[in-house]
Amino acid sequence: xxxxxxxxxxLQQTSDEKKNLQFxxxxxxxxxxxxxxxxxxxxxxxxxxxxxxITNEAIQAQLxxxxxxxxxxxxxxxxxxxxLEKALELSKKTDQFxxxxxxxxxxxxxxxxxxxxxxxxxxxxxxxxxxxxxxxxDEIIMLSKQTKEPxxxxxxxxxxxxxxxKEDHLTQKAIIKEIxxxxxxxxxxxxFIGILQSHNQNDLKANDYLEKALALEPEQTKIKLLLGIxxxxxxxxxxxxxxxxxxxxxxxxxxxDAYLCQATVYTQLGQEEKANKLTEKARKINPWNxxxxxxKALFHTSKEEYKEAELNYTQIIExxxxxxxxxxxxxxTIALSGEISRAIKECDRVLETDSFxxxxxxxxxxxxxxxxxxxxxxxxxEKVLNLxxxxxxxxxxxxxxxxxxxxxxxxxxxTDKAIKIEPTNAFLWGIKGTILRELGVFHEAGSAFEKxxxxxxxxxxxxxxLGSTQKELKQYDEAIENLREAIKLEPNLLQAQELxxxxxxxxxxxxxxxxxxxxIIDKDETRGHAWAILAIEASLRGEIDEALNYANSGLEKGxxxxxxxxxxxxxxxxxxxxxxx
Numbered sequence: 001x002x003x004x005x006x007x008x009x010x011l012q013q014t015s016d017e018k019k020n021l022q023f024x025x026x027x028x029x030x031x032x033x034x035x036x037x038x039x040x041x042x043x044x045x046x047x048x049x050x051x052x053x054i055t056n057e058a059i060q061a062q063l064x065x066x067x068x069x070x071x072x073x074x075x076x077x078x079x080x081x082x083x084l085e086k087a088l089e090l091s092k093k094t095d096q097f098x099x100x101x102x103x104x105x106x107x108x109x110x111x112x113x114x115x116x117x118x119x120x121x122x123x124x125x126x127x128x129x130x131x132x133x134x135x136x137x138d139e140i141i142m143l144s145k146q147t148k149e150p151x152x153x154x155x156x157x158x159x160x161x162x163x164x165x166k167e168d169h170l171t172q173k174a175i176i177k178e179i180x181x182x183x184x185x186x187x188x189x190x191x192f193i194g195i196l197q198s199h200n201q202n203d204l205k206a207n208d209y210l211e212k213a214l215a216l217e218p219e220q221t222k223i224k225l226l227l228g229i230x231x232x233x234x235x236x237x238x239x240x241x242x243x244x245x246x247x248x249x250x251x252x253x254x255x256x257d258a259y260l261c262q263a264t265v266y267t268q269l270g271q272e273e274k275a276n277k278l279t280e281k282a283r284k285i286n287p288w289n290x291x292x293x294x295x296k297a298l299f300h301t302s303k304e305e306y307k308e309a310e311l312n313y314t315q316i317i318e319x320x321x322x323x324x325x326x327x328x329x330x331x332x333t334i335a336l337s338g339e340i341s342r343a344i345k346e347c348d349r350v351l352e353t354d355s356f357x358x359x360x361x362x363x364x365x366x367x368x369x370x371x372x373x374x375x376x377x378x379x380x381x382e383k384v385l386n387l388x389x390x391x392x393x394x395x396x397x398x399x400x401x402x403x404x405x406x407x408x409x410x411x412x413x414x415t416d417k418a419i420k421i422e423p424t425n426a427f428l429w430g431i432k433g434t435i436l437r438e439l440g441v442f443h444e445a446g447s448a449f450e451k452x453x454x455x456x457x458x459x460x461x462x463x464x465x466l467g468s469t470q471k472e473l474k475q476y477d478e479a480i481e482n483l484r485e486a487i488k489l490e491p492n493l494l495q496a497q498e499l500x501x502x503x504x505x506x507x508x509x510x511x512x513x514x515x516x517x518x519x520i521i522d523k524d525e526t527r528g529h530a531w532a533i534l535a536i537e538a539s540l541r542g543e544i545d546e547a548l549n550y551a552n553s554g555l556e557k558g559x560x561x562x563x564x565x566x567x568x569x570x571x572x573x574x575x576x577x578x579x580x581x
Contacts, residue, residue, distance in 0.1 A: 021050050021059065022353065028066060041070045061090040061099045068106055081110050098127060105136050114143055118188050125195040126226070130165050137161060153182060157192055164196055166424065187213050191223060198226075203233040221247045225258055232265050240265050256282050267299065275299065297329070306337035324350075324359045331363050340371045358384045358391060365397045374404035390421050392428075399431055408435055426456035433465055442472050453485075460489035464496050476503040494520050494527060501533045510537050528558030528565040535572050539579075548576045 024047045031040040044067050051060050064087035071080035084107040091100035101123035108116030117140045124133035137158045144151040156179050163171040179189055194209035210227040217223060228243035244265070247258040259282040266275040279296050297312035313330035327350050335343040347364035351357060361384050368377035378401045384394040395418040402411035415432045422428065433448030446469045452462030467483035470476075480503050483496040490496075497520050504513035514537045520530035531554025538547035551572040558565065 021047060021056075024050070025059070025062075026353070028063075032066060032069065035073075037070050037073050041067070044070065057090045058099065061087040061103065064090070065099065065102055065106065068110075072106075072110070077110060081107065084110060098123075098129070101127065101129070101132070105132075105139075108136075109139060112143055112146075114140055114147075117143070122188070122191055122195065122222075125192065125199075128199060130161065134158070134161050134165065153179060153186055153189055156182075157189060160193070160196070164200075185216060187216050187220075187223075190216070191226070194226065194230075198230055198233075203230050206230045207234060219250070221250050225261065228258070228261055232261065232268065237265050237268060256285050259285070263299075267302075272299075272303075294326075297333070301333060301336065304336075306333050309333045310337070324357050327357075328359050328363050331360070331367075335367055335370070340367055343367050344371065356383075356387070358388060358394065362391075362393050362397050365394075366400070369397070369400050369404050372404075374401045377401045378405075392418060392422050392425065395421075396428065396431070403435065408439055411435055412439070424455055426452045426459060426462065429455065430459075430462060430465065433469070437465075437469060437472075442469055445469050446473065458489060460486045460493065463489065464493065467496065468499055471499055471503055474506070476507050479503050492523070494524060494530075498527070498529045498533065501530070505533065505537060505540075510540055513537050525553075525557050526559040526561070528554040528561040528569055530554075531558065532565065532568050532572060535569075535576070539572075539576060544576055544580050548573065548580070551576060 024043060028040060028043050028047065031043060044063055048060070048063050048067070051063060064083045068080045068083040068087065071077075071083060084103050088100065088103040088107060091103050101120045104116045104120035104123065107113065108120060117136050121133050121136045121140070124130070124136060137154065140154055141151055141158060144154060156175055160172060160175040160179070163175065176193060179193070190209045190213035194206045194213065197203075197206035197209060207227065207230045210223060210230060214220070214223045214227055224243045224247050228240040228247070231237070231240035231243065241262060244258040244262045248262075259278045263275040263278040263282075266272070266278065276296075276299065279299065283293070283296075293312045293316045297309045297316070300306070300309035300312065310330055310333045313326055313333060316326045317330065331343050331346050331350075334346055344364055344367050347360050347367065350360050351364075361380060365377040365381040365384075368374070368380060378398065381394055381397050381401065384391055385398065388394065395414060399411050399414050399418070402408075402414065412432065412435045415428060415435065419425065419428050419432065429448050429451040433445045433452065436442070436445035436448060446466060449462055449466035449469055452459060453466060456462060463482050463486035467479045467481075467486060470479035470482060480500050483500050483503075486496045487493050497516055501513045501516035501520070504510070504516060513533060517530045517533040517537070520527050521534070531550050535547045535550035535554070538544075538550060551569050554569045555566070555573070558569070
């Protein structure tokens with residue numbers, strides 16, 4: 001482990017201030033972890049000086065938060081509060097919610113200020129940082145007990161959050177009902193529940209709670225912003241735009257995010273150029289706005305403009321410096337462009353700076369699997385698992401590697417281990433169901449997919465896999481019902497419609513099968529499978545010429561269909577011609 005003196009000497013070896021800063025930030029993390037407060041303070045003050053030349057406000061805020069931690073350890077409460085107040089002011093300019101939330105959280109603790117802690121809770125919730133929100137709520141309860149303030153609602157909210165993390169939907173509903181019965185005029189509670197409902201994709205319910213909160217505090221721009229976002233999810237685009245416009249007029253800080261939200265709405269309306277101009281406007285107001293750059297990156301990714309998206313992520317990394325998430329997103333963008341080898345090299349480049357970025361190592365292993373190098377991927381992922389045996393993304397990657405190596409039994413065993421660590425992970429249950437299907441264990445596979453939709457009701461893949469498994473089990477009525485649920489969530493899921501049509505054939509409901517297959521053809525006439533279903537249905541009615549026409553249409557119009565579908569259509573034509581003779 002390097003000492004601070006060695007770190008400072010290394011900082012002086014290059015005139016590249018950005019590299020100095022990057023190196024120093026990594027060393028600072030080590031010193032803080034080792035509780036070397038003297039060395040850490042010396043280093044953080046040096047880094048603050050370096051950053052003044054670069055003027056990166058996001059990094060300045062991070063450094064001030066680190067300084068406040070050192071001051072807290074040294075019982076310098078007054079200096080700690082000053083550092084956090086400066087960090088909070090800077091974080092608002094950078095639009096990095098996590099820095100703002102942490103600043104508010106630490107400030108709330110230092111000043112014993114419940115209001116700051118409540119604001120931090122809402123920011124943590126908004127960013128889906130549930131464990132941090134829970135920690136902040138615990139602190140609010142402790143402070144409230146000391147000041148003898150009423151804490152009944154806060155305790156209920158804390159219980160609600162714990163059950164949200166556990167995904168216990170029945171208990172969630174009971175707690176919300178209890179909160180509503182006690183006090184529906186508590187704005188904090190209304191926003192709290194509104195954000196949780198939004199995370200659970202219950203946008204209508206989220207909208208109701210946020211509207212109640214706004215009625216109580218009509219000038220609060222944060223509520224208007226959240227409400228506008230929910231309205232855009234519900235397709236209430238004009239109302240959303242109105243709320244965003246009011247935010248922009250009233251609040252420069254929230255207004256920057258409102259421009260980005262407006263851009264999202266205009267993208268929904270198909271006005272992409274207007275959306276891009278609004279993103280640029282937000283960028284000009286705040287050049288360090290990471291949200292606007294990420295918004296542009298996502299915009300370019302949706303348009304399959306991967307080079308432009310990669311450039312946006314490069315700019316974000318230059319601003320935020322050390323966020324492995326954005327480095328990972330850049331690597332994923334490179335892979336999406338089809339340059340998997342270059343994406344792997346980018347992983348190696350990142351790992352030269354710090355050889356243990358678990359997320360980046362895991363990303364490299366996933367890329368090696370995609371590049372049909374599963375043996376090499378298994379060696380790479382073990383670097384993470386040797387130090388972090390319960391790392392779920394790494395375990396998931398290893399499971400994928402085992403599946404690629406056709407070691408299904410080992411993959412299933414490891415999946416069960418991962419599920420014991422994280423039993424509410426719907427993706428893991430989905431993998432388990434898929435492996436069991438491949439092994440021909442359909443009843444257990446069905447149970448796994450039932451678990452997926454129990455944990456993540458809005459996951460169309462869970463409903464689809466459950467329905468397709470039930471079809472294999474000849475549970476046709478249940479299959480049709482669950483495949484319909486998948487289509488509600490993903491209307492263009494034509495494969496689900498084809499399975500419904502097949503199920504109707506199996507139930508001898510040929511008219512329904514025919515209607516379903518024709519509905520598929522109306523959407524996409526290249527679906528050879530749907531033509532085959534029409535041909536089979538017609539042949540069952542004894543209409544051989546009609547069946548032949550359908551089968552030939554499938555062969556003629558089908559594009560990029562599997563060999564199995566082509567073979568099915570060819571066999572149908574041959575069989576029908578034989579019947580005709």
